[in-house]
Amino acid sequence: MALSFSSIDPALMEKDLKVIVGRNIRAAREARGMTQEQFAEAVGRHIDSVSLIERGRSLPALDTLLGISTVVGVGLDALVHPFDHVEDDEAKIALTELQIRLENLPQDRVKLALGIVKLLAEPM
Numbered sequence: 001m002a003l004s005f006s007s008i009d010p011a012l013m014e015k016d017l018k019v020i021v022g023r024n025i026r027a028a029r030e031a032r033g034m035t036q037e038q039f040a041e042a043v044g045r046h047i048d049s050v051s052l053i054e055r056g057r058s059l060p061a062l063d064t065l066l067g068i069s070t071v072v073g074v075g076l077d078a079l080v081h082p083f084d085h086v087e088d089d090e091a092k093i094a095l096t097e098l099q100i101r102l103e104n105l106p107q108d109r110v111k112l113a114l115g116i117v118k119l120l121a122e123p124m
Helices: 010-031 036-043 047-054 062-072 076-080 089-103 107-121
Strands: none
Touching: 010 047, 010 062, 010 076, 010 089, 036 047, 036 062, 062 076, 076 089
């Protein structure tokens, strides 16, 4: 039986999206070494609004999401990618941070990082 979007509860999808986006925004902010206060000021939003977003209580409007993307220097896809295949929340945060850090490296450093990851993934 194929899964269709019509069979998924829209409220559940929105809740999951809020949590995913909030987690990814927090990881991106922390990867930049910014406090919530610094981040809120750079994005032009109140710190309470940023807190709600990062805790998955509120989904930012598109203009806010674009501003966040600009401030942290990553594409929108990095902020909304769910890493659904990963069960552990800490691992999801780590993967998001790794993705963000890699996106901001020069190409030669990305290739070096890939080589290191391949070595780490080899059986011992």
